[in-house]
Amino acid sequence: MELKLPIYLDNNATTPMDPRVLEAMLPYFTEKFGNAASRNHSFGWVAEEAVDYAREQVAKLINADPKEIIFTSGATEGDNLAIKGVFEMYATKGNHIITCTTEHKAVLDTCKHIEKAGGQVTYLPVLADGLIDVNELEKAITDKTILIAIMYGNNETGVIQPVREISKIARKHGVLFFTDATQAVGKIPVDVNADGIDLMTFSGHKMYGPKGVGALYVRRKNPRVKVTAQMDGGGHERGMRSGTLNVPAIVGLGKACELCMNEMDAEAKHLSIMRDRLEKALMQIEETYVNGNTEHRLPHVCNISFKYVEGEGLMMGFNKNIALSSGSACTSASLEPSYVLKALGLGDDLAHSSLRFGLGRFTTDEQIDFTIKAVTDTVLKLREMSPLWEMFKEGVDINAIEWAHH
Amino acid sequence: MAYSEKVIDHYSNPKNVGTLDKSKTNVGTGLVGAPECGDVMRLQIEVDEESGLIKDAKFKTFGCGSAIASSSLATEWLKGKSVDQALAIDNMDIVEELNLPPVKIHCSVLAEDAIKAAINDYRVKNGLPELVAEKSAH
Numbered sequence: 001m002e003l004k005l006p007i008y009l010d011n012n013a014t015t016p017m018d019p020r021v022l023e024a025m026l027p028y029f030t031e032k033f034g035n036a037a038s039r040n041h042s043f044g045w046v047a048e049e050a051v052d053y054a055r056e057q058v059a060k061l062i063n064a065d066p067k068e069i070i071f072t073s074g075a076t077e078g079d080n081l082a083i084k085g086v087f088e089m090y091a092t093k094g095n096h097i098i099t100c101t102t103e104h105k106a107v108l109d110t111c112k113h114i115e116k117a118g119g120q121v122t123y124l125p126v127l128a129d130g131l132i133d134v135n136e137l138e139k140a141i142t143d144k145t146i147l148i149a150i151m152y153g154n155n156e157t158g159v160i161q162p163v164r165e166i167s168k169i170a171r172k173h174g175v176l177f178f179t180d181a182t183q184a185v186g187k188i189p190v191d192v193n194a195d196g197i198d199l200m201t202f203s204g205h206k207m208y209g210p211k212g213v214g215a216l217y218v219r220r221k222n223p224r225v226k227v228t229a230q231m232d233g234g235g236h237e238r239g240m241r242s243g244t245l246n247v248p249a250i251v252g253l254g255k256a257c258e259l260c261m262n263e264m265d266a267e268a269k270h271l272s273i274m275r276d277r278l279e280k281a282l283m284q285i286e287e288t289y290v291n292g293n294t295e296h297r298l299p300h301v302c303n304i305s306f307k308y309v310e311g312e313g314l315m316m317g318f319n320k321n322i323a324l325s326s327g328s329a330c331t332s333a334s335l336e337p338s339y340v341l342k343a344l345g346l347g348d349d350l351a352h353s354s355l356r357f358g359l360g361r362f363t364t365d366e367q368i369d370f371t372i373k374a375v376t377d378t379v380l381k382l383r384e385m386s387p388l389w390e391m392f393k394e395g396v397d398i399n400a401i402e403w404a405h406h
Numbered sequence: 407m408a409y410s411e412k413v414i415d416h417y418s419n420p421k422n423v424g425t426l427d428k429s430k431t432n433v434g435t436g437l438v439g440a441p442e443c444g445d446v447m448r449l450q451i452e453v454d455e456e457s458g459l460i461k462d463a464k465f466k467t468f469g470c471g472s473a474i475a476s477s478s479l480a481t482e483w484l485k486g487k488s489v490d491q492a493l494a495i496d497n498m499d500i501v502e503e504l505n506l507p508p509v510k511i512h513c514s515v516l517a518e519d520a521i522k523a524a525i526n527d528y529r530v531k532n533g534l535p536e537l538v539a540e541k542s543a544h
Binding site for chain 1: 409414417420423425426437438440441442443444445446447466467468469470471473474504
Protein backbone atom coordinates (compact mmCIF):
# COMPACT_ATOMS: atom_id res chain seq x y z
CA MET A 1 0.00 0.00 0.00
CA GLU A 2 1.23 3.49 -0.78
CA LEU A 3 2.26 5.58 2.20
CA LYS A 4 0.03 8.60 2.69
CA LEU A 5 1.49 11.60 4.49
CA PRO A 6 0.98 13.23 6.94
CA ILE A 7 0.39 10.34 9.32
CA TYR A 8 -2.18 10.84 12.08
CA LEU A 9 -1.18 9.22 15.38
CA ASP A 10 -3.12 11.47 17.73
CA ASN A 11 -6.33 9.44 17.89
CA ASN A 12 -6.68 10.06 21.63
CA ALA A 13 -7.22 13.74 20.86
CA THR A 14 -9.82 13.06 18.21
CA THR A 15 -10.51 10.48 15.52
CA PRO A 16 -11.35 11.10 11.88
CA MET A 17 -15.01 10.44 11.17
CA ASP A 18 -15.74 7.15 9.46
CA PRO A 19 -17.23 7.87 5.99
CA ARG A 20 -20.05 5.43 6.81
CA VAL A 21 -20.98 7.68 9.74
CA LEU A 22 -21.08 10.75 7.54
CA GLU A 23 -23.29 8.96 5.07
CA ALA A 24 -25.79 8.08 7.79
CA MET A 25 -25.85 11.67 9.03
CA LEU A 26 -26.27 13.58 5.77
CA PRO A 27 -30.05 13.29 5.23
CA TYR A 28 -30.67 14.71 8.70
CA PHE A 29 -29.10 18.05 7.79
CA THR A 30 -31.40 18.70 4.86
CA GLU A 31 -34.59 16.83 3.98
CA LYS A 32 -34.99 15.13 7.40
CA PHE A 33 -34.42 18.31 9.37
CA GLY A 34 -37.27 18.00 11.86
CA ASN A 35 -37.19 18.74 15.57
CA ALA A 36 -37.40 15.45 17.46
CA ALA A 37 -39.66 17.18 19.98
CA SER A 38 -42.28 18.13 17.36
CA ARG A 39 -45.01 15.64 18.15
CA ASN A 40 -47.64 16.78 15.68
CA HIS A 41 -46.20 16.25 12.23
CA SER A 42 -44.18 13.84 10.17
CA PHE A 43 -41.00 15.96 10.19
CA GLY A 44 -40.85 15.58 13.95
CA TRP A 45 -41.76 11.90 13.83
CA VAL A 46 -38.96 11.13 11.39
CA ALA A 47 -36.43 12.92 13.60
CA GLU A 48 -37.73 11.23 16.73
CA GLU A 49 -37.54 7.85 15.09
CA ALA A 50 -33.92 8.49 14.10
CA VAL A 51 -33.05 9.52 17.64
CA ASP A 52 -34.76 6.46 19.09
CA TYR A 53 -32.82 4.22 16.74
CA ALA A 54 -29.51 5.91 17.63
CA ARG A 55 -30.34 5.54 21.31
CA GLU A 56 -30.71 1.80 20.77
CA GLN A 57 -27.40 1.62 18.88
CA VAL A 58 -25.61 3.46 21.67
CA ALA A 59 -27.24 1.40 24.43
CA LYS A 60 -26.39 -1.86 22.72
CA LEU A 61 -22.68 -1.08 22.59
CA ILE A 62 -22.49 -0.74 26.38
CA ASN A 63 -25.22 -3.28 27.23
CA ALA A 64 -27.58 -0.65 28.63
CA ASP A 65 -31.28 0.01 28.22
CA PRO A 66 -32.02 2.76 25.66
CA LYS A 67 -33.91 4.68 28.36
CA GLU A 68 -30.64 4.98 30.27
CA ILE A 69 -28.95 7.03 27.54
CA ILE A 70 -28.92 10.84 27.84
CA PHE A 71 -27.55 12.61 24.78
CA THR A 72 -25.08 15.40 25.55
CA SER A 73 -22.70 17.68 23.66
CA GLY A 74 -19.74 15.50 24.58
CA ALA A 75 -17.77 13.93 27.40
CA THR A 76 -17.03 17.20 29.18
CA GLU A 77 -20.72 17.97 29.52
CA GLY A 78 -21.30 14.43 30.75
CA ASP A 79 -18.57 14.83 33.39
CA ASN A 80 -20.16 18.06 34.58
CA LEU A 81 -23.71 16.70 34.54
CA ALA A 82 -22.79 13.48 36.35
CA ILE A 83 -20.65 15.00 39.10
CA LYS A 84 -22.55 18.23 39.73
CA GLY A 85 -25.87 16.48 39.13
CA VAL A 86 -25.17 13.75 41.71
CA PHE A 87 -23.73 16.28 44.16
CA GLU A 88 -26.95 18.30 44.03
CA MET A 89 -29.39 15.38 43.82
CA TYR A 90 -27.87 13.49 46.76
CA ALA A 91 -27.04 16.49 48.97
CA THR A 92 -29.06 15.07 51.84
CA LYS A 93 -27.03 11.84 51.78
CA GLY A 94 -23.59 13.42 51.88
CA ASN A 95 -21.13 15.73 50.18
CA HIS A 96 -17.98 13.67 49.67
CA ILE A 97 -16.62 12.61 46.27
CA ILE A 98 -13.60 10.40 45.59
CA THR A 99 -11.64 10.79 42.36
CA CYS A 100 -8.00 10.38 41.35
CA THR A 101 -5.13 12.61 40.27
CA THR A 102 -4.86 11.32 36.70
CA GLU A 103 -8.44 12.15 35.71
CA HIS A 104 -9.19 14.40 32.76
CA LYS A 105 -9.40 18.12 33.51
CA ALA A 106 -13.14 17.99 32.90
CA VAL A 107 -13.42 15.81 36.01
CA LEU A 108 -10.73 17.51 38.10
CA ASP A 109 -11.98 21.02 37.42
CA THR A 110 -15.57 19.98 38.07
CA CYS A 111 -14.39 18.55 41.41
CA LYS A 112 -12.69 21.87 42.20
CA HIS A 113 -16.06 23.51 41.54
CA ILE A 114 -17.69 21.05 43.96
CA GLU A 115 -15.15 22.01 46.63
CA LYS A 116 -16.00 25.68 46.17
CA ALA A 117 -19.68 24.75 46.52
CA GLY A 118 -19.00 23.23 49.94
CA GLY A 119 -18.28 19.65 48.90
CA GLN A 120 -15.35 17.51 49.99
CA VAL A 121 -13.18 15.79 47.41
CA THR A 122 -10.50 13.15 47.91
CA TYR A 123 -7.94 12.94 45.09
CA LEU A 124 -6.45 9.45 45.24
CA PRO A 125 -2.84 9.17 44.11
CA VAL A 126 -1.92 6.50 41.56
CA LEU A 127 0.81 3.89 41.72
CA ALA A 128 3.90 4.11 39.48
CA ASP A 129 2.08 2.14 36.77
CA GLY A 130 -0.87 4.54 36.77
CA LEU A 131 -3.37 2.27 38.51
CA ILE A 132 -5.19 3.32 41.66
CA ASP A 133 -4.81 1.25 44.82
CA VAL A 134 -8.31 -0.13 45.47
CA ASN A 135 -7.52 -0.59 49.17
CA GLU A 136 -6.78 3.12 49.41
CA LEU A 137 -10.06 3.77 47.61
CA GLU A 138 -12.00 1.75 50.16
CA LYS A 139 -10.21 3.46 53.04
CA ALA A 140 -11.13 6.87 51.65
CA ILE A 141 -14.88 6.13 51.85
CA THR A 142 -16.70 7.87 54.69
CA ASP A 143 -20.36 7.98 55.69
CA LYS A 144 -20.57 11.23 53.70
CA THR A 145 -19.30 9.69 50.45
CA ILE A 146 -21.85 9.84 47.64
CA LEU A 147 -19.77 9.30 44.49
CA ILE A 148 -16.63 7.61 43.21
CA ALA A 149 -15.45 9.17 39.93
CA ILE A 150 -12.66 7.12 38.35
CA MET A 151 -11.97 7.03 34.62
CA TYR A 152 -12.06 3.83 32.57
CA GLY A 153 -8.96 4.27 30.36
CA ASN A 154 -6.49 7.12 30.64
CA ASN A 155 -6.14 9.52 27.72
CA GLU A 156 -2.37 9.97 28.05
CA THR A 157 -1.13 6.52 29.01
CA GLY A 158 -4.03 4.25 28.01
CA VAL A 159 -3.95 2.64 31.46
CA ILE A 160 -7.22 0.85 32.28
CA GLN A 161 -8.39 1.17 35.89
CA PRO A 162 -9.76 -1.90 37.74
CA VAL A 163 -13.34 -0.87 37.07
CA ARG A 164 -14.98 -4.05 38.37
CA GLU A 165 -13.08 -3.95 41.65
CA ILE A 166 -13.98 -0.29 42.03
CA SER A 167 -17.68 -0.93 41.43
CA LYS A 168 -17.67 -3.81 43.89
CA ILE A 169 -16.36 -1.50 46.60
CA ALA A 170 -18.84 1.20 45.60
CA ARG A 171 -21.77 -1.24 45.84
CA LYS A 172 -20.59 -2.60 49.18
CA HIS A 173 -20.67 0.89 50.67
CA GLY A 174 -23.78 2.13 48.85
CA VAL A 175 -21.82 4.74 46.92
CA LEU A 176 -22.51 5.60 43.26
CA PHE A 177 -19.80 4.89 40.69
CA PHE A 178 -19.27 7.24 37.76
CA THR A 179 -16.65 6.60 35.08
CA ASP A 180 -15.38 8.77 32.25
CA ALA A 181 -15.05 6.12 29.56
CA THR A 182 -14.30 8.47 26.67
CA GLN A 183 -11.16 6.61 25.61
CA ALA A 184 -12.52 3.12 26.28
CA VAL A 185 -16.00 2.92 24.76
CA GLY A 186 -15.79 1.55 21.24
CA LYS A 187 -12.18 0.43 21.76
CA ILE A 188 -12.62 -2.33 24.32
CA PRO A 189 -15.74 -4.13 25.59
CA VAL A 190 -17.53 -1.93 28.12
CA ASP A 191 -20.58 -3.46 29.79
CA VAL A 192 -22.33 -1.24 32.31
CA ASN A 193 -23.94 -4.24 34.02
CA ALA A 194 -20.97 -6.60 34.19
CA ASP A 195 -18.76 -3.63 35.12
CA GLY A 196 -21.19 -2.34 37.78
CA ILE A 197 -21.25 1.22 36.45
CA ASP A 198 -23.93 3.68 37.65
CA LEU A 199 -23.04 6.65 35.46
CA MET A 200 -20.75 6.84 32.45
CA THR A 201 -19.81 9.55 29.96
CA PHE A 202 -18.35 9.19 26.49
CA SER A 203 -18.02 11.11 23.28
CA GLY A 204 -18.67 10.66 19.57
CA HIS A 205 -15.47 12.08 18.16
CA LYS A 206 -13.17 9.64 19.96
CA MET A 207 -14.84 6.71 18.20
CA TYR A 208 -14.99 7.84 14.57
CA GLY A 209 -18.22 9.77 15.08
CA PRO A 210 -18.87 13.52 14.91
CA LYS A 211 -17.66 16.17 17.36
CA GLY A 212 -20.16 17.97 19.58
CA VAL A 213 -22.12 14.90 20.62
CA GLY A 214 -21.80 12.39 23.42
CA ALA A 215 -23.83 10.33 25.82
CA LEU A 216 -24.26 10.02 29.55
CA TYR A 217 -25.39 6.65 30.79
CA VAL A 218 -27.56 6.95 33.90
CA ARG A 219 -28.62 3.67 35.57
CA ARG A 220 -32.38 3.18 36.00
CA LYS A 221 -32.48 -0.01 38.05
CA ASN A 222 -30.51 -1.37 41.02
CA PRO A 223 -30.10 1.39 41.96
CA ARG A 224 -32.24 3.96 40.18
CA VAL A 225 -29.91 6.94 39.73
CA LYS A 226 -30.98 10.52 39.18
CA VAL A 227 -29.01 13.65 38.47
CA THR A 228 -30.09 17.27 38.85
CA ALA A 229 -30.23 18.99 35.47
CA GLN A 230 -27.53 21.58 34.92
CA MET A 231 -29.44 23.42 32.21
CA ASP A 232 -32.99 24.62 32.50
CA GLY A 233 -35.36 24.43 29.55
CA GLY A 234 -37.79 22.17 27.77
CA GLY A 235 -37.14 19.12 29.92
CA HIS A 236 -35.66 16.95 27.17
CA GLU A 237 -33.88 13.69 27.91
CA ARG A 238 -36.11 12.72 30.83
CA GLY A 239 -35.64 16.16 32.34
CA MET A 240 -31.93 15.71 32.82
CA ARG A 241 -30.67 17.59 29.79
CA SER A 242 -32.75 20.30 28.15
CA GLY A 243 -32.04 21.55 24.67
CA THR A 244 -33.23 20.63 21.17
CA LEU A 245 -31.62 17.36 20.20
CA ASN A 246 -28.76 17.55 17.71
CA VAL A 247 -30.36 14.97 15.44
CA PRO A 248 -27.65 14.58 12.73
CA ALA A 249 -24.90 14.26 15.34
CA ILE A 250 -26.96 11.80 17.39
CA VAL A 251 -27.55 9.72 14.25
CA GLY A 252 -23.78 9.82 13.69
CA LEU A 253 -23.03 8.77 17.26
CA GLY A 254 -25.44 5.86 16.89
CA LYS A 255 -23.85 4.73 13.65
CA ALA A 256 -20.35 5.08 15.14
CA CYS A 257 -21.42 2.88 18.08
CA GLU A 258 -22.86 0.27 15.72
CA LEU A 259 -19.62 0.14 13.71
CA CYS A 260 -17.53 -0.19 16.88
CA MET A 261 -19.84 -2.94 18.13
CA ASN A 262 -19.35 -4.93 14.91
CA GLU A 263 -15.66 -4.26 14.35
CA MET A 264 -14.17 -3.79 17.80
CA ASP A 265 -12.78 -7.28 18.31
CA ALA A 266 -10.86 -7.43 15.06
CA GLU A 267 -9.85 -3.78 15.23
CA ALA A 268 -8.49 -4.01 18.78
CA LYS A 269 -6.45 -7.06 17.89
CA HIS A 270 -5.02 -5.39 14.80
CA LEU A 271 -4.25 -2.15 16.62
CA SER A 272 -2.51 -3.86 19.52
CA ILE A 273 -0.28 -5.79 17.12
CA MET A 274 0.76 -2.56 15.37
CA ARG A 275 1.14 -0.72 18.68
CA ASP A 276 3.31 -3.48 20.14
CA ARG A 277 5.49 -3.50 17.04
CA LEU A 278 5.96 0.26 17.26
CA GLU A 279 6.71 0.10 20.95
CA LYS A 280 9.15 -2.78 20.66
CA ALA A 281 11.08 -1.05 17.90
CA LEU A 282 11.30 2.25 19.77
CA MET A 283 12.37 0.50 22.96
CA GLN A 284 15.48 -0.62 21.07
CA ILE A 285 16.72 2.93 21.57
CA GLU A 286 18.83 3.30 24.71
CA GLU A 287 17.35 5.06 27.78
CA THR A 288 13.76 4.79 26.62
CA TYR A 289 10.87 4.08 28.98
CA VAL A 290 7.22 3.10 28.55
CA ASN A 291 4.94 5.11 30.84
CA GLY A 292 2.11 3.29 32.60
CA ASN A 293 0.99 -0.30 33.01
CA THR A 294 1.41 -2.26 29.77
CA GLU A 295 -0.84 -5.15 30.77
CA HIS A 296 -3.96 -3.16 31.67
CA ARG A 297 -3.86 -0.82 28.72
CA LEU A 298 -6.00 0.28 25.79
CA PRO A 299 -4.92 -1.51 22.60
CA HIS A 300 -4.13 1.58 20.55
CA VAL A 301 -2.09 3.72 22.92
CA CYS A 302 1.51 3.92 24.03
CA ASN A 303 3.37 6.62 25.87
CA ILE A 304 7.16 6.61 25.78
CA SER A 305 9.83 8.84 27.32
CA PHE A 306 13.04 9.31 25.39
CA LYS A 307 15.41 10.44 28.10
CA TYR A 308 17.73 13.40 27.42
CA VAL A 309 15.70 14.79 24.54
CA GLU A 310 12.82 17.22 24.92
CA GLY A 311 9.42 16.23 23.55
CA GLU A 312 8.56 19.32 21.58
CA GLY A 313 12.01 19.50 20.04
CA LEU A 314 11.60 15.86 19.17
CA MET A 315 8.24 16.36 17.48
CA MET A 316 9.65 19.20 15.43
CA GLY A 317 11.90 16.65 13.75
CA PHE A 318 8.96 14.96 12.08
CA ASN A 319 5.81 16.97 12.66
CA LYS A 320 5.53 17.83 9.00
CA ASN A 321 4.86 14.12 8.41
CA ILE A 322 3.60 12.71 11.71
CA ALA A 323 1.00 14.17 14.07
CA LEU A 324 1.21 13.11 17.69
CA SER A 325 1.29 14.57 21.21
CA SER A 326 3.95 15.19 23.81
CA GLY A 327 3.78 15.39 27.60
CA SER A 328 6.15 18.30 27.31
CA ALA A 329 4.34 21.51 28.01
CA CYS A 330 6.74 23.66 26.09
CA THR A 331 3.89 24.61 23.79
CA SER A 332 1.68 25.80 26.62
CA ALA A 333 2.28 29.00 28.49
CA SER A 334 2.45 27.20 31.83
CA LEU A 335 5.75 25.40 31.09
CA GLU A 336 4.44 22.61 33.32
CA PRO A 337 4.78 19.13 31.86
CA SER A 338 1.97 16.56 31.93
CA TYR A 339 0.33 16.27 35.36
CA VAL A 340 -0.70 12.71 34.48
CA LEU A 341 2.88 11.56 33.96
CA LYS A 342 3.99 13.44 37.08
CA ALA A 343 1.27 11.63 39.04
CA LEU A 344 2.95 8.36 38.00
CA GLY A 345 6.04 9.64 39.76
CA LEU A 346 7.98 10.64 36.65
CA GLY A 347 10.45 13.46 37.13
CA ASP A 348 9.80 16.62 35.14
CA ASP A 349 12.71 15.71 32.88
CA LEU A 350 11.12 12.42 31.81
CA ALA A 351 7.70 14.01 31.49
CA HIS A 352 9.21 16.63 29.17
CA SER A 353 10.72 13.80 27.11
CA SER A 354 7.52 11.89 26.42
CA LEU A 355 5.55 11.19 23.28
CA ARG A 356 2.03 9.78 23.10
CA PHE A 357 1.22 7.53 20.17
CA GLY A 358 -2.50 7.07 19.55
CA LEU A 359 -3.24 4.62 16.75
CA GLY A 360 -6.62 4.37 15.08
CA ARG A 361 -8.90 2.62 12.62
CA PHE A 362 -7.09 4.08 9.62
CA THR A 363 -3.49 3.52 10.79
CA THR A 364 -1.49 1.28 8.43
CA ASP A 365 1.60 -0.89 8.80
CA GLU A 366 3.44 1.37 6.36
CA GLN A 367 2.72 4.36 8.58
CA ILE A 368 4.09 2.49 11.61
CA ASP A 369 7.29 1.65 9.70
CA PHE A 370 7.72 5.27 8.69
CA THR A 371 7.10 6.43 12.27
CA ILE A 372 9.63 4.01 13.77
CA LYS A 373 12.32 5.30 11.43
CA ALA A 374 11.49 9.00 11.78
CA VAL A 375 11.29 8.92 15.59
CA THR A 376 14.45 6.84 15.95
CA ASP A 377 16.45 9.08 13.61
CA THR A 378 15.31 12.25 15.37
CA VAL A 379 16.02 10.91 18.86
CA LEU A 380 19.55 9.94 17.82
CA LYS A 381 20.14 13.27 16.10
CA LEU A 382 18.91 15.31 19.06
CA ARG A 383 20.92 13.29 21.53
CA GLU A 384 24.05 14.22 19.60
CA MET A 385 22.95 17.79 20.25
CA SER A 386 21.98 17.25 23.91
CA PRO A 387 24.37 18.35 26.68
CA LEU A 388 22.52 16.01 29.06
CA TRP A 389 23.17 13.01 26.82
CA GLU A 390 26.88 13.93 26.69
CA MET A 391 26.98 14.17 30.50
CA PHE A 392 25.17 10.86 30.85
CA LYS A 393 27.65 9.20 28.49
CA GLU A 394 30.55 10.67 30.48
CA GLY A 395 29.07 9.32 33.70
CA VAL A 396 28.19 12.76 35.16
CA ASP A 397 25.40 12.58 37.74
CA ILE A 398 22.89 15.04 36.30
CA ASN A 399 20.84 15.08 39.48
CA ALA A 400 23.87 16.20 41.49
CA ILE A 401 24.21 19.39 39.43
CA GLU A 402 22.72 22.50 40.97
CA TRP A 403 20.51 23.73 38.18
CA ALA A 404 19.33 27.30 38.12
CA HIS A 405 15.55 26.92 37.97
CA HIS A 406 13.52 29.46 36.10
CA MET B 407 1.94 26.63 16.50
CA ALA B 408 3.90 27.18 13.32
CA TYR B 409 7.60 27.85 13.50
CA SER B 410 9.32 30.56 11.51
CA GLU B 411 11.44 29.44 8.61
CA LYS B 412 14.58 30.60 10.37
CA VAL B 413 13.82 28.45 13.41
CA ILE B 414 13.20 25.46 11.18
CA ASP B 415 16.44 26.10 9.30
CA HIS B 416 18.54 26.29 12.48
CA TYR B 417 16.79 23.22 13.88
CA SER B 418 17.33 21.19 10.70
CA ASN B 419 20.87 22.42 10.07
CA PRO B 420 22.19 23.58 13.41
CA LYS B 421 25.43 25.54 13.28
CA ASN B 422 28.34 24.79 15.59
CA VAL B 423 27.05 21.79 17.51
CA GLY B 424 29.83 20.34 19.59
CA THR B 425 32.18 20.54 22.52
CA LEU B 426 35.29 22.60 23.18
CA ASP B 427 37.97 21.58 25.67
CA LYS B 428 36.72 23.21 28.85
CA SER B 429 40.04 22.72 30.63
CA LYS B 430 41.74 25.29 28.38
CA THR B 431 42.12 28.73 29.93
CA ASN B 432 40.94 30.46 26.77
CA VAL B 433 37.69 28.48 26.68
CA GLY B 434 34.67 29.73 28.58
CA THR B 435 31.72 27.42 29.27
CA GLY B 436 28.19 28.43 30.21
CA LEU B 437 25.61 25.84 31.28
CA VAL B 438 22.15 27.28 31.94
CA GLY B 439 18.56 26.10 32.34
CA ALA B 440 17.39 22.94 34.07
CA PRO B 441 16.19 19.52 32.88
CA GLU B 442 13.00 19.96 34.94
CA CYS B 443 12.16 23.08 32.97
CA GLY B 444 12.65 21.34 29.65
CA ASP B 445 15.62 23.48 28.55
CA VAL B 446 19.34 23.09 29.14
CA MET B 447 21.86 25.03 27.05
CA ARG B 448 25.59 24.64 27.08
CA LEU B 449 27.44 27.33 25.17
CA GLN B 450 31.21 27.58 24.84
CA ILE B 451 33.51 30.24 23.45
CA GLU B 452 37.18 30.00 22.55
CA VAL B 453 39.02 33.32 22.66
CA ASP B 454 42.07 34.05 20.53
CA GLU B 455 44.59 35.25 23.11
CA GLU B 456 46.37 37.66 20.80
CA SER B 457 43.44 39.43 19.19
CA GLY B 458 40.95 39.00 22.04
CA LEU B 459 38.36 37.89 19.51
CA ILE B 460 36.12 34.85 19.84
CA LYS B 461 37.55 32.44 17.30
CA ASP B 462 35.20 29.54 17.91
CA ALA B 463 31.85 28.90 19.58
CA LYS B 464 30.00 25.63 20.14
CA PHE B 465 26.73 24.60 21.71
CA LYS B 466 24.67 21.66 22.80
CA THR B 467 21.04 22.16 23.77
CA PHE B 468 18.31 20.02 25.31
CA GLY B 469 15.05 21.75 24.51
CA CYS B 470 12.43 22.67 21.97
CA GLY B 471 13.14 23.81 18.43
CA SER B 472 13.24 27.46 19.44
CA ALA B 473 15.81 26.75 22.15
CA ILE B 474 17.99 24.87 19.68
CA ALA B 475 17.64 27.64 17.11
CA SER B 476 18.41 30.38 19.68
CA SER B 477 21.63 28.70 20.72
CA SER B 478 22.65 27.90 17.16
CA LEU B 479 22.13 31.54 16.18
CA ALA B 480 24.02 32.74 19.26
CA THR B 481 27.12 30.73 18.34
CA GLU B 482 27.02 32.19 14.83
CA TRP B 483 26.86 35.72 16.17
CA LEU B 484 29.62 35.12 18.70
CA LYS B 485 32.27 34.08 16.24
CA GLY B 486 34.57 36.97 15.31
CA LYS B 487 33.28 39.27 18.03
CA SER B 488 35.35 40.61 20.93
CA VAL B 489 34.24 39.53 24.38
CA ASP B 490 32.86 43.02 25.05
CA GLN B 491 30.89 42.98 21.81
CA ALA B 492 29.53 39.57 22.73
CA LEU B 493 28.26 40.95 26.01
CA ALA B 494 26.12 43.40 24.09
CA ILE B 495 24.03 40.63 22.46
CA ASP B 496 20.49 41.10 23.76
CA ASN B 497 17.85 38.41 23.89
CA MET B 498 15.46 40.66 21.96
CA ASP B 499 17.89 40.62 19.02
CA ILE B 500 17.44 36.83 18.93
CA VAL B 501 13.65 37.15 19.22
CA GLU B 502 13.63 39.51 16.28
CA GLU B 503 15.98 37.49 14.09
CA LEU B 504 14.09 34.21 14.66
CA ASN B 505 10.57 35.68 14.85
CA LEU B 506 9.98 33.95 18.17
CA PRO B 507 6.41 34.10 19.50
CA PRO B 508 5.83 35.37 23.07
CA VAL B 509 5.73 31.87 24.62
CA LYS B 510 9.23 31.24 23.25
CA ILE B 511 10.91 34.42 24.49
CA HIS B 512 12.34 32.46 27.41
CA CYS B 513 14.45 30.50 24.88
CA SER B 514 16.17 33.71 23.81
CA VAL B 515 16.63 34.75 27.44
CA LEU B 516 18.30 31.43 28.09
CA ALA B 517 20.64 31.95 25.13
CA GLU B 518 21.63 35.39 26.43
CA ASP B 519 22.22 33.87 29.87
CA ALA B 520 24.37 31.16 28.30
CA ILE B 521 26.51 33.76 26.49
CA LYS B 522 27.00 35.72 29.74
CA ALA B 523 27.77 32.56 31.70
CA ALA B 524 30.38 31.48 29.14
CA ILE B 525 32.01 34.93 29.21
CA ASN B 526 32.04 34.94 33.00
CA ASP B 527 33.65 31.52 33.07
CA TYR B 528 36.30 32.82 30.67
CA ARG B 529 36.85 35.96 32.79
CA VAL B 530 37.21 34.07 36.06
CA LYS B 531 39.68 31.65 34.45
CA ASN B 532 41.74 34.60 33.34
CA GLY B 533 41.77 36.44 36.66
CA LEU B 534 39.10 39.00 35.76
CA PRO B 535 36.21 39.78 38.12
CA GLU B 536 32.88 38.11 37.40
CA LEU B 537 30.31 40.40 35.85
CA VAL B 538 27.09 40.77 37.75
CA ALA B 539 23.96 40.41 35.65
CA GLU B 540 22.41 43.83 35.21
CA LYS B 541 18.89 42.57 34.70
CA SER B 542 17.08 39.69 36.24
CA ALA B 543 16.25 37.38 33.40
CA HIS B 544 13.51 35.26 34.89
